Amino acid sequence: MKLGYIGRRSIFDVVKRIAFNIALFEKGDITVVDAGIRERGDIVLRCGDYRCVALEMFTSLPRILGGGKLGVDLGTSKNGVVYVWSGEPLLHAVLDWPSVEAILKNTNNLEVHIGASPYVDVKKAASLLNCNKVRLVDELTASWSRRWLRGKYPYLEEDEIDALSFTYYDGIAASIC
Template sequence: MLRLGYLGRRSLYDVIRKIAFEVALFERGDITVVDGLIREKGDVTLLCGDYRCVARELFTTLPRLLGGGKLGLDLGTSKNGLAYVWNGEPVLHAVLDWPAVEEILRKTDGVEVFVGSSPYVDVKRVAAARRCSELRLVDELTASWSRRWLRNKYPQLTEDEIDALSFTYYEGIVASIC
C-alpha cells in the first residue's frame, strides 16, 4: 500500500487531504509532499496552496514518480472529475475545470487515460491534449454498475470523482483519435 507523507503547514495539509486518499501529517512516507515554505526535502515540493494548483501539481508529479498508473476522467460541461489509480489502489481524486485538466493531460506521460464515453463527451479534446496518444473509452452505462459500491467505500467523493474512479476499473476500448 502506497503511503503519502506530508511536512508543512496545516492549512496546506487540509487542501492535500481533499485531493489525496491517504496522507499522513508531519510524517515521511513512500512519497513525501513538502510545503515549499519550509526548509525540508521531499519528493514533491508544493509552491502553492490553493486546491486547483495543488491538484495540478500532484496529478502531474505522482505518476512520474510512481512510473505510470491509470487516470480516470469524467468530462462535464463545467467541471470534470479526475481519479488517479496506481497498482489498483486509488491515490488522488479531484474536480477541476477544463484548463487544469488539459494541463494535467499534457504533462502526464506513461499513464493510461480512461475517459467516460457518451454522446455528450468530446473525446477529441482529450485526444488533442494528450498529443494524439491512445485513450481508453469506457461506456458510462457499464461503469455505472460500480458507482454504488464506490460511493459506499468512499463517501467523501463527489459524483464526478466516483465516475472517474469507476472508469479505471474497466478496460474500455482503446482509441487513437487525432
C-alpha cells in the same frame, strides 16, 4: 502506498482533499513538502490553493511512480479526475477544464480512461495526449460500479466516483492524432 506531508497545516488541509491516504508531519513512501518549509521531499508544493495543488500532485506523483491509470469524467462545468496506481486510488479532484487540459498534456506512461457518452466531446480531451492511446469507457457500463464505490468512498463527489469507476474498465483503445 502511504503519502506523507511536511508543512503548514492550511496546505495539508488542501492536500487532504485531493489525496486518499496522507499523513501529517510524517515521511511516507512519497513525501509531499510545503515549499515554505526547508525540508526535502519528493513533491514540493509552491502554492496553496486547491487547483494549483491538484495540478502539482497529478503531474508529479505519476512521474515519480512511473505509470498508473488516470480516470477522467468530463462534464460541462466540472470534471472529475482520479489517479490509480497498482490498483490503489491515490488522488482525486474535481477541476475546471483548463486544469484537466494541463494534466492531460503532462501525462506520460499513463493509461488514460475517459468516460464516453453522447454529451461529452472526447476528441477534445484525447487530442491533448500527443497521439497516445486513450481508453474510452462507456459511462452506462461503468455506472454499475458506482454504488459500490460510493459505499467504499462516501466522501468523494459524483464526478470523482465516475472517474474512479472508469479506471476499472478497459473500454475501447483509441488514438487520435
